[in-house]
Amino acid sequence: MKYGILGDIHANLSALQTALDQMDRAQVDAVLSVGDVVGYGAAPKECIDLLREVGAIVVKGNHDAACTGELDDRHFNAYARAAVKWTRDTLTLKEIHWLVELPMTATLEHCQVSHGTLYRPELFDYIMSTTDADPSLDIMERPVCFVGHSHVPITLMRLREEPDRTAYTLDDDIDVGEARASLVNVGSVGQPRDEDPRTAYAIYDTDAARVQVLRSEYDIELEAHRIRDAGLPTVLADRLFLGV
Numbered sequence: 114m115k116y117g118i119l120g121d122i123h124a125n126l127s128a129l130q131t132a133l134d135q136m137d138r139a140q141v142d143a144v145l146s147v148g149d150v151v152g153y154g155a156a157p158k159e160c161i162d163l164l165r166e167v168g169a170i171v172v173k174g175n176h177d178a179a180c181t182g183e184l185d186d187r188h189f190n191a192y193a194r195a196a197v198k199w200t201r202d203t204l205t206l207k208e209i210h211w212l213v214e215l216p217m218t219a220t221l222e223h224c225q226v227s228h229g230t231l232y233r234p235e236l237f238d239y240i241m242s243t244t245d246a247d248p249s250l251d252i253m254e255r256p257v258c259f260v261g262h263s264h265v266p267i268t269l270m271r272l273r274e275e276p277d278r279t280a281y282t283l284d285d286d287i288d289v290g291e292a293r294a295s296l297v298n299v300g301s302v303g304q305p306r307d308e309d310p311r312t313a314y315a316i317y318d319t320d321a322a323r324v325q326v327l328r329s330e331y332d333i334e335l336e337a338h339r340i341r342d343a344g345l346p347t348v349l350a351d352r353l354f355l356g357v
Contacts, residue, residue, distance in 0.1 A: 114143075114222070114223055114303070114318075114319040114320070114341075115139065115140065115141045115142050115316065115317070115318050116141060116142065116144075116145055116221075116223070116224065116317040116319070116321070117132075117133075117136035117139065117141035117143070117144045117314065117315070117316055117317075118144075118145045118146075118147065118226075118259045118297075118299045118314060118315040118316070118317060119132060119144065119145065119147065119169070119299070119302050119314055120147055120261045120264070120266075120298075120299040120300045120301040120302050120313050120314060120315075121147065121148070121174065121261045121262070121264055121301040121302060121303060122146065122149065122150050122154075122160050122164075122177065122301075122302045122303045123149055123150075123151070123153040123154045123301070123302075123303040123304045124150070124151050124152065124153060124154030124155060124157040124159075124160050124200070124303065125151050125153075125154040125156065125160070125302065125303025125304065125312075125336050125353075126154070126156035126159045126160055126163070126314040126336065126339070127331045127332045127333075127335050127336045128287050128302050128303045128331045128336065129160050129164075129302055129303065129312075130163065130239055130331075131312050131329050131332075132302050132312050132314040132329065132332075133163065133166055133330040133353070135166060135314070135327065135329055136289050136314070136316070139156070139220055139316050140275040141316065142168065143221075144164075144167050144168070144169040144170070145169065145170050145171075145219070145221075145224075145226050145243045145259060146164060146169050146170070146171040146172065146226075147172060147174070147176025147178045147226055147227070147228055147254065147259055147260055147261035147262075147299065148171065148172045148173050148175075148177055148215070148227075148228035148261060148262075149174030149175065149177060149228065149231075149261065149262070149343055150164065150171060150174065150176075150177055150212070151176055151177055151180050151200050151204075151212070151317055151355060152174075152176030152177070152179070152193065152196050152197060152200060153176070153192075153193065153196045153303070153304055153345075153349050154179060154196075154304070154336065154339070154340060154349070155199075155207070155336075155339040155340045155342070155343035155345055156336075156339060157180075157200050157203060157221060158203065158204060158205070158208055158301060161208050161211060161212075165211070170217055170219050170221070170226065171215055172215060172217060172218055172219050172226050172227055172228055172234075173211075173212070173215035173216065173217055173228060174228040174229075174261070174262070175207075175228065175237040175262070176193070176196075176197065176228070176238075177212045177215060178212075178237075179193075179197045180197050180200045180201055180204070180212060180263060181201075181209050181213045182201075182207075183213065184237075185346050187238060191346075192346045192348055195345065195346050196323040196345055196346070196349065197347055199343065199344070204227075204319050207215075210322075215337075217234040217235055218231060218234050218252060221255070222254065223256075223257065223317070223319045224255050224257040224258060224259060224317065225253060225254060225255045225256060225257070225258040226260075227249075227259075227260050228259070228260065228261055228262050229260065229261075230245070230248065230249045230260065231249035231252060231253060231258050231260070232248035232249045232251070232252055233248075236310060237262065239262055239263050240262070240263065240267075240269065240296065240298065241263060243269055243279040243280070243281055244279075246269035246279055246296050247279055249296055250270075250271055250279060250294050250296055251355055252270065253294045253296070256293070256295065257289050257294075257295045257297060257316075257317065258294075258295070258296050258297070259297050259298075259299055259315070259322065260296060260297070260298050260299075261298060261299060261300075261301065262296060262298075263306070264300060264301035264304055264305055264307070265298065265300060265307045266283070266285065266298055266299060266300035266305035266307065266313060266326045267281060267282075267283055267298045268281065268282050268284070268287050268296065268297045268298070268324070269281045269295075269296045270271075270282070270289070270292040270293075270294060270295040270296065271292060271293045271294045271295075272291060272292050272293070273291065273292065273293050276293050280337035285325065285326040285327070285328075286323070286324075286325050286326075287323065287324045287325075287326075288322060288323060289317075289322050289323065289324055290322030290323075297315065297322070297326075298325055299313060299314060299315040299326055299355075300313030300314075300315075300326060301313055302314055303336075304352070304353065305356045306356065306357055308355065308356045308357060309328060309356045310333060310353060310354055310356035311328040311329055311330055311331070311356075312328065312329050312331050313326060313327070314327055315318070315327065315328075316337060333353050333354055336350070337350035337351070337353055337354070338355060339351075
């Protein structure tokens with residue numbers, strides 16, 4: 114089985130299409146999304162339509178919840194709040210309903226998916242350290258769980274030879290067969306924050322017990338133009354070129 118995993122998309126249509134094209138070339142069997150389909154970018158409807166078209170399995174991110182009114186956006190920064198308001202005004206009731214119906218987590222045959230943490234996913238906590246990862250690693254029902262939220266790729270794992278210690282790696286080619294449990298942050302499709310502006314996504318080959326976090330160039334200028342034309346804060350366009 115081969116899965117394609119999408120990190121935070123954030124309404125970036127060009128990046129999403131690029132990632133999906135690469136997954137198509139890799140002949141993935143299923144497409145998964147760790148959530149935050151909308152927010153920041155200016156193509157929320159188009160991204161929702163594309164995910165539905167490919168039959169992606171999608172979980173709910175904090176920006177998805179904020180744009181439906183399920184999550185209070187007062188703790189968001191001013192740019193994120195502006196994007197939430199714009200997105201709410203742009204989406205149809207049908208699209209809002211689709212976001213509302215997204216589950217907080219998904220459990221598949223070979224892996225699980227959540228946005229921030231698998232443990233209490235409704236809190237949308239960040240996993241920034243091994244300590245942050247431990248509660249989720251403790252309750253995993255599958256050997257691999259994919260998350261996003263921080264927009265920075267990292268894998269935290271419990272190795273078979275040291276099951277009581279949580280280790281981490283920044284490698285982009287991960288042998289998950291060596292681990293009893295692996296929590297993989299696949300980065301961000303539409304708004305990377307690791308100073309690499311290329312779109313980020315992952316391929317999980319269950320037969321090889323291997324996860325690859327991949328990067329591809331996409332048309333950043335087109336997405337930046339789309340954001341500016343929509344009247345969204347220009348900083349949301351400018352940051353795409355920097356990967357921050």
